[in-house]
Amino acid sequence: MEKSNSFYQLKLILIYALKELKKNYKKISSIIFTLFISLFILSVILTIEDSLKKELNDNAKELLGGDLEIDYNRNQGNLDLINQVKEFTTISTMIEFSTMFSTTNRKKNKSLFTRIKTVDEKYPLYGKVIYEPADAYERMQREPKTILINESLSKTLDIKINEIVKIQDQQFTVIGKIKSVPDVSGFVAFGDWVLTGKQTLEILKLNGIGSFLNYEYKVKFNKDDNPEIIEKKIKNIFKDDQKVKIRYPENSASGLKRIIGNFSQFLSLVSISAMLIAGIGIANTLLSFINQNNMSIAVRKALGFFSGDIKKLYYFQLFILLFIITVFAYSSSLFIVPLADKYLSSNFGLNINFSFSFFNFFKIFLVGLLVLVIFAIPTISSIDQVKASSLFRNVFQNLKFYYSKKLIAISIIMLSILILTFTYGSENLNYSLGYFGAFFICLIIFFLVSKLIIFSFKKLRLSSNISLKVSIKNITQTKSITPITIMSLGLGVTLLLTLALVGTNFKREIAKSIPDIAPDYFFVGIQKEEKKKFEEGVLSMDPGAKIEIVPMVSSGIVKINGVNPDSYIKPDNDSYWVIESERRSSWTKKVPEDNLIVDGEWWDLSRPNRLQISLDAKVAKDFNIYLGDIFTLNIYGREIEGEIVNFRQVDYRDLNINFAMLFNPDFAINMPHEYLATAKFERLDQFDEIKMLKIFPSLSMIKIADYLNKVTNVLNKVFIAVTIISAVTIVIGLIVISSAIIVQGKVREYQNLVFKILGFSKKEIILSSLIEFIIIFKSVIIIAVFFGIIGSKFIIEDIFELFWEFDLKVLFYLGFSVGLVTLVLILFTNIKYLNPKVYPLIRNQ
Amino acid sequence: MVSRQIIIILIIKLLFMSTLLKLKKVNLKYQTGKDNISVLKNINLTTKKKETISIVGESGSGKTSLIMLIGGLERPTSGKIFFQDEEITKLTEDEVSKIRKKNIGIIFQSFYLIPNYTALENVALILELNKFKNSEKQAKSLLDRFGLKHRFNNLPSQLSGGEQQRVAIARAIAMKPELILADEPTGNLDTENSNMISKILFRYVKEEGSSLIMVTHDLKLANRSTRKIKIKDGKIK
Structure with missing residues (x-):
C-alpha cells in the first residue's frame, strides 16, 4: 500500500514536472542555452578525441608500417642480424634523411631543406600509398632518378609533374604527387617531403650527422606464425645489440597520441571551466526562477504539499531537461566529425569516422548531471525557506542559496566524482588536479573578497x-x-x-x-676539410656576414650511473628526447654567452684526459641528475664515460646554437667530428643557396624564416x-x-x-x-x-x-x-x- | 444662530483656502491586447489645502487609477492636472519625481516597504533623498511616535501588518508633505489596527495641516473626511 502510494506520488510529480517544464521552458531559456553549449563543446572534444584514438589504435600496424620496426637510427645497423630476421619474415627497408631540394630551369631557382623517404619495392607492408597519376608509384620503383613529392612541397616551390628538380647536385624528375602514406607515425606529419626508390641513396652524398639519417626496417610476420613467438624470437636475435630500438604497433604514433592527449586535455579543462561557470549561471537563473514562483510554492505548501515533493518537482524538471539537452548536444557533436575528418585527412593523412559511443554519451550526461546537481542543490534547497504564512502577510522575501552540513557533504562528494571523471586517464594528472585546485582557490578568494x-x-x-x-x-x-x-x-x-x-x-x-x-641560416654537415672553404664561400657573397662555426659530434647516452636510462625514464618525460636517439653535442673553451651556468664549475683544466660534461639544467632536473654523476656515451661505436661538472640554463627558443650536452675541448678535440655553422647576413639577398650547393652538394641549409x-x-x-x-x-x-x-x-x-x-x-x-x-x-x-x-x-x-x-x-x-x-x-x-x-x-x- | 455662524465661517474659510490640486477633463485609457479600456472618463476635480477627501466606489471603478494620476505615477491619456498651480502633466518624469519627493506622501494597501531595508532604513531613505541632516534621528523619532521604538532594526517580514503600515505612514509623512495619498490604507488590516491607523492619519493631518486624499471601502473611515467623492465606471458621481 505504502509502495503504491509512493509510486503514485512519484508519477504525479513526474506528470507535473513535464507540465511545468512545458509552461516554463521560455523562462529558463538561459539554462537550456548554457547547458547545451557547454555539453556540446564537451561532446565535440570527447567525440573527436575518441575517433582519433580509435583510428590510431585500429590502424596501429599501418601507422607503424609493420608488425614491428627495427630502428638503427643513424647507422645501417647489423645487417647479419637483419638477415636472420629476414629468414622468417618479410622486411621492408626504409631510409629517411634530410637534404637540399632545389628547382631548376627557372629565372630564380629556389631551394628547401627537405625530408626524403627512400623505400624499397616491398613498401608498404600494410595500408596503401595514395598518389597521382595512376602509375607514378610503380614508375618511381622502376625508373632511376624519379621522385614523388607531397602536396605541401608542390605548393611551397610551385612544382609541376614532370618538372626537373635537384636533390643536392643530382637531377631528378618529379613524376607524381603523394596524397597520403599509411605509416605517418614515425614520419613527418606535416611539412615538405619526397618519396623515392632506395637506389637514390647510392647517387647522393650523405653524412651521418648533417643529413639526419635514419635507418628503419619494417617487419611483417607470416600469416600462419604466432606473433608472440616471432616477437620473442626477434627480441632474442637483437638482445646483445645496444644500438637497436624495437618498436611495436601499440607504441606507434605515441608522439601523435601524446599531442592529441595534451591538446584534448587542455580543451577538456577549458570545457569543464565553461561547464562549471555555466553551473553558476544555472544556479543563478534557477534561483531567480524559484523566486518568481515564490507565491506558487507558498500556495502549494498551504495546500499540503511537502517541501520535499516540491523540490523533487524541480529536480525532475532539471533531469528531463538535461537528458533532452544531452541527446541534442551529443548528436550535434557527431556532425562535427566529418568536418574534423576533412581537416585531419588533408593535414595529417588521418581519417576519422563518427560512431556512437554509449560510454561517451554516459560520461557527458554524468558530467552534466553532476554539475547541475552540485549547483542546483543550494538553489532548490532554498524552497525550504518559503513559508505558507507569507501568503497571509503578503511579504515574499527573496530566497537565498541554502547549505546545510549534509548538503555540503553531498556537494563535495559529487564534486570529487566530477573531478575524478575528468582527471582519471588524463594525459597529465598533475595539470588536471592543479587546474581544479586553481579553479576552486579562485572561487574561494573571490568569495572572501566579497565578504x-x-x-x-x-x-x-x-x-x-x-x-x-x-x-x-x-x-x-x-x-x-x-x-x-x-x-x-x-x-x-x-x-x-x-x-x-x-x-x-x-x-x-x-x-x-x-x-x-637569431641567425638567418643554419648550416649542417660541414666536413673538417671544408670548414675554411665554407667560410670563404659565405664571405665571398656577403663580406659583412657574421659566421659562427662550432664542432659537432653525435653521441648517444647508453648509461646513467651505470644504469640503462630507458629502464626508468619514460617517454612522457619532458626531456626524453635526449635519450631517445643519438644527439648532437659540441665543445667550447668559454661558457656560451646565452647559456649561463646555474650550478657547478666550468672545465677543470687539470684533467684534460677525462671527459667532462656540461648539461642542460632542465634535462638534469627531469632526469634527477646531480653534479658528479656519470654518463656513459656511445660515440662512433666507442663507449666513453664522462662526469657531469656543471648545469647550464639553455633556452632553445632563441634560435641560436644550443646543445643539451657540451664537452671539455681538451678531451673532445680528438673525436671525429663535423661542423655546424650559423650565419647572420648584412645583405641577405646576396646569399645564393644554389651557388652554395654547387660547391657543397651535401651541405644542409636551413633558412630560419x-x-x-x-x-x-x-x-x-x-x-x-x-x-x-x-x-x-x-x-x-x-x-x-x-x-x-x-x-x-x-x-x-x-x-x-x-x-x-x-x-x-x-x-x-x-x-x-x-x-x-x-x-x-x-x-x-x-x-x-x-x-x-x-x-x-x-x-x-x-x-x-x-x-x-x-x-x-x-x-x-x-x-x-x-x-x-x-x-x-x-x-x-x-x-x-x-x-x-x-x-x-x-x-x- | 451659532450653527449659521459656523457655516458662514466655514464658507469664508473654504473661499480663502487656496487650491492644492486641480484636474481638468482628465481621461485615462489602457490598451489590453486589441481592446481599449477607458478607466477614467472626463474627471474634473478641485481640492483645497488642508482638505480631507475620501474616494469611494466599487472595485474596478478607477479609484486607484485616480490616485496614481494625482501622485504623478501615471500620465493621463488626455486632460490636465495642476498641483499647486503647476501643470504636472506637462512636466518630465524627473520633474514630477522632484515634486513628489517633497510634497506628496503615498500610502498603499500593500505597504510597499523595501523588503531588505529595516523599518528605520525605510523611513530614513526619504529623508536622505531630500538631503536631511540627522535623517536617522528624525526617522527614529517618527517611528517612536508611532509606537515602533522596539522595531527599528526589524525587516518588514518581521513586522505585523499593522506595524508595516505604521512604518509606511511614517515614511509617507516624514517630509511633512502638502498632500497625502492613501490607497485603502486599512484594507489589509484587522479592526483594531484599522482604527489605530485611521486615528494616526487623521491626527497627523489635523496637526500638520496636510491634505489627505484617501481611497477606501470603509464607510466609517470615509465619513471622517470633509468631502466624499464617489466614482462609478470611471466617472465622478
Missing part, C-alpha cells in the same frame, strides 16, 4: 550622496547577492582574461618576426582552436554575468518602483546601479588580472612551451573592454528594472 567588501562598506559611514548610499546598501544588505555576483563575475572575467592573454601571446608568437639575435613559417602554421591551427573555445567560454561567462543580475531582477524592480514612488529621479536610480557595478568590478578586475597573468603564463610557457610576455597595454585594453562589455550587458539586462512601470506592478500584474 571583505561587505564588511568594510558596512563599517563605512559616509556621504550625503543618495545614489552612493543606495548602492552601498545594496551591496551590504542582509541576503545580499554580492558574493554570488563577485564569484560569477570574478570567475567569468578571470577565464576571459586568461584565455584572452593566451590568445594575444599566441598571436604575438605567430606574428613575431625572427628574433634580432622557412622554419618559423612551419612553426607559425602549426601555431595558427592551435590558435584557431583556442580562439573558438575562448569565444564560446566568453559567451557562457557573459550569460552567467547577466544571470547574476537577473537573480536580483525582481527585487530590483520592486525596489526601484518604491524609489520611484518616493520621488527618486531616473538619474539617481541609474547612478546607484552604476556605482554598485564600479565597486564590484574594480575589486573583481584587480584579482582577475592577477589570476589571468598567472594562468596564461603557465599555459603559454609550461603547456605550449612558448614565450609569455607581460603587456600592460593589452591588459589595460582587455580590462577596459571586459569592463565596458560587462557594464553594457548589466545596463542592458537592468534596463527594464531601472524604470519600472508603476501601474502593472501596483496592480500585481
